[in-house]
Amino acid sequence: CSVTAGTDSIPTTSLISFLQSLQSAALKTFGPTSFDPKLYIDLPLKHGLAATQDAFSNLTRSPCDGEIPAPDLKAFLALYFEDAGSDLIPALPVDFVSEPEGFLPMVENPIVKAWALEVHSLWKNLSRRVSDDVKKHPEMHTLLPLPEPVVVPGSRFHEVYYWDSYWTIRGLLASKMYDSAKAIVHNLISLVDTYGHVLNGARSYYSNRSQPPLLSSMVFDIYKRTGDLAFVKKALPALLKEHRFWNSGIHRVIIRDAHGHRHTLSRYYAMWNKPRPESATIDEESASKLPNDLEKEKFYRELASAAESGWDFSSRWMSNSSDLTTLATTSILPVDLNAYIFKMEHDISFFAELLGDGFTSKKFMKASITLYAAMKSIFWNAKMEQWLDYWLIDESDEEEVHQWKVENQNHKIFASNFIPVWTETCSSDSFGLCADRTNVNKIVKSLQRSGLVHDAGIATSLSNTGEQWDFPNGWAPLQHMIVEGFAKSGSTKARSVAENIAIRWIKTNYAAYKSTGAMHEKYDVEACGKIGGGGEYKPQTGFGWSNGVVLAFLEEFGWPRDRNIDC
Numbered sequence: 001c002s003v004t005a006g007t008d009s010i011p012t013t014s015l016i017s018f019l020q021s022l023q024s025a026a027l028k029t030f031g032p033t034s035f036d037p038k039l040y041i042d043l044p045l046k047h048g049l050a051a052t053q054d055a056f057s058n059l060t061r062s063p064c065d066g067e068i069p070a071p072d073l074k075a076f077l078a079l080y081f082e083d084a085g086s087d088l089i090p091a092l093p094v095d096f097v098s099e100p101e102g103f104l105p106m107v108e109n110p111i112v113k114a115w116a117l118e119v120h121s122l123w124k125n126l127s128r129r130v131s132d133d134v135k136k137h138p139e140m141h142t143l144l145p146l147p148e149p150v151v152v153p154g155s156r157f158h159e160v161y162y163w164d165s166y167w168t169i170r171g172l173l174a175s176k177m178y179d180s181a182k183a184i185v186h187n188l189i190s191l192v193d194t195y196g197h198v199l200n201g202a203r204s205y206y207s208n209r210s211q212p213p214l215l216s217s218m219v220f221d222i223y224k225r226t227g228d229l230a231f232v233k234k235a236l237p238a239l240l241k242e243h244r245f246w247n248s249g250i251h252r253v254i255i256r257d258a259h260g261h262r263h264t265l266s267r268y269y270a271m272w273n274k275p276r277p278e279s280a281t282i283d284e285e286s287a288s289k290l291p292n293d294l295e296k297e298k299f300y301r302e303l304a305s306a307a308e309s310g311w312d313f314s315s316r317w318m319s320n321s322s323d324l325t326t327l328a329t330t331s332i333l334p335v336d337l338n339a340y341i342f343k344m345e346h347d348i349s350f351f352a353e354l355l356g357d358g359f360t361s362k363k364f365m366k367a368s369i370t371l372y373a374a375m376k377s378i379f380w381n382a383k384m385e386q387w388l389d390y391w392l393i394d395e396s397d398e399e400e401v402h403q404w405k406v407e408n409q410n411h412k413i414f415a416s417n418f419i420p421v422w423t424e425t426c427s428s429d430s431f432g433l434c435a436d437r438t439n440v441n442k443i444v445k446s447l448q449r450s451g452l453v454h455d456a457g458i459a460t461s462l463s464n465t466g467e468q469w470d471f472p473n474g475w476a477p478l479q480h481m482i483v484e485g486f487a488k489s490g491s492t493k494a495r496s497v498a499e500n501i502a503i504r505w506i507k508t509n510y511a512a513y514k515s516t517g518a519m520h521e522k523y524d525v526e527a528c529g530k531i532g533g534g535g536e537y538k539p540q541t542g543f544g545w546s547n548g549v550v551l552a553f554l555e556e557f558g559w560p561r562d563r564n565i566d567c
């Protein structure tokens with residue numbers, strides 16, 4: 001059966017089911033040390049599925065526990081599969097030059113400039129095109145065909161990811177690689193055309209969910225640099241479709257505030273209640289302590305929904321931060337998701353106006369104003385001077401309208417509590433934070449006393465749970481949104497705090513690069529040059545969004561000749 005979107009549950013393809021059984025067999029044979037389940041679900045077939053399945057079922061198995069001997073399984077893998085990731089072919093980007101004209105003009109320090117050029121040159125390592133075989137024989141690949149060249153995050157993430165792409169694009173813009181940036185957007189639009197939403201990543205097993213919706217931000221930033229109106233025209237229908245995806249069905253929640261006003265907000269909600277194919281062995285193990293199938297299905301949906309949030313995994317989604325099975329992602333109204341949707345509406349209004357469609361422009365401006373009010377009412381906490389996630393733990397009434405209660409705001413501190421600073425200042429100058437500088441300064445103070453700001457950047461949360469979207473990890477996208485939000489807020493104080501955080505982030509990336517020779521997916525904010533860890537897979541290098549954020553920060557703030565880059 002084929003993969004289709006838009007319903008509460010997405011059918012599994014026979015290829016995915018088969019690769020999942022291969023994944024469990026491999027775990028049994030090779031053992032859990034250094035085992036990465038994603039590797040098996042990414043394997044391209046060399047022969048047809050039926051022949052591969054026959055050969056797999058004919059392998060000798062131990063009569064007591066069904067284990068396949070390691071040499072037999074290794075030989076089978078070599079004979080029947082290409083390497084994971086080999087269906088994406090390295091391809092030099094058409095617009096890459098080793099030193100782009102006008103590259104980071106405000107970076108005066110020669111050591112920093114030389115390093116920035118090395119980071120820039122990493123685009124060559126991360127650029128690929130989808131192999132022709134994927135287009136000819138899609139049934140032999142979990143990789144999805146994409147029409148244009150791609151940029152991948154790196155290491156085990158050898159396919160396109162949705163929200164990563166925003167920061168990749170920011171880096172490509174600093175690198176003056178406008179065609180590569182546009183190609184990324186065209187690929188994501190093709191996913192919206194086929195599936196109705198941008199997938200978590202360009203793999204068939206990611207079709208059951210999306211990721212933080214930043215397509216409009218990609219289009220906005222590319223348009224601002226290139227002035228390409230035809231590009232905006234091509235993107236607008238996909239943005240309207242994506243807006244419907246996030247504002248309808250299972251993603252949409254209605255809530256009545258303290259004054260009796262109804263608001264519509266969105267939540268993460270994956271169309272999936274089975275183990276994530278890329279991590280099925282891990283999910284099955286985590287679910288094994290749950291008492292029955294119903295509980296397991298609920299848990300699997302919460303796992304996939306947390307993956308949709310991009311924050312997989314975090315105490316942010318757990319009612320007990322030491323127990324992953326208490327994930328409750330779908331029962332939370334997240335600040336950041338709604339902030340992204342607010343920006344999407346504002347961006348759509350701007351694009352429609354550009355294209356002469358006044359009706360759509362007004363409609364989306366009105367929608368963004370309504371969402372701004374909803375966010376203020378449901379998320380804003382005046383005492384903490386932050387926006388707080390809201391937990392839907394009340395019993396909904398017959399009309400399925402939730403009733404807001406102050407105690408259901410999650411008073412724990414996460415970097416996401418500050419994301420509206422980015423979405424409201426970047427895209428809005430008529431209302432919200434841009435109209436109120438005093439408010440910005442209060443939020444700056446709130447961040448400074450939050451406990452999130454450390455020597456090497458902003459921590460994801462205050463809880464050290466061992467999950468990767470928690471303390472002490474700092475992630476490039478979170479640094480970038482908070483820093484850019486404050487830097488562009490119009491407040492001098494906010495800009496100076498932002499620049500200070502950006503400097504520390506750049507230094508930690510540089511120190512880690514010098515000691516390991518690589519850019520990393522995440523960093524430990526406790527000390528300069530320390531890389532991040534935790535979570536369900538080994539720390540990865542490459543790395544698309546980290547490269548993008550370093551280049552974007554250097555573009556925004558520059559680096560004076562006499563400032564030392566060392567820790």
Ligand SMILES: OC[C@H]1O[C@H](O[C@H]2O[C@H](CO)[C@@H](O)[C@H](O)[C@H]2O)[C@H](O)[C@@H](O)[C@@H]1O
Nearest residue numbers: 153157161164200276278307310311312
């Ligand atoms: O394989 C486990 C999970 O890996 C991805 O999540 C992490 O990497 C992504 C790519 O850099 C990033 O977008 C995400 O924020 C990270 O947590 C993947 O997106 C998950 O769906 C997947 O289950």
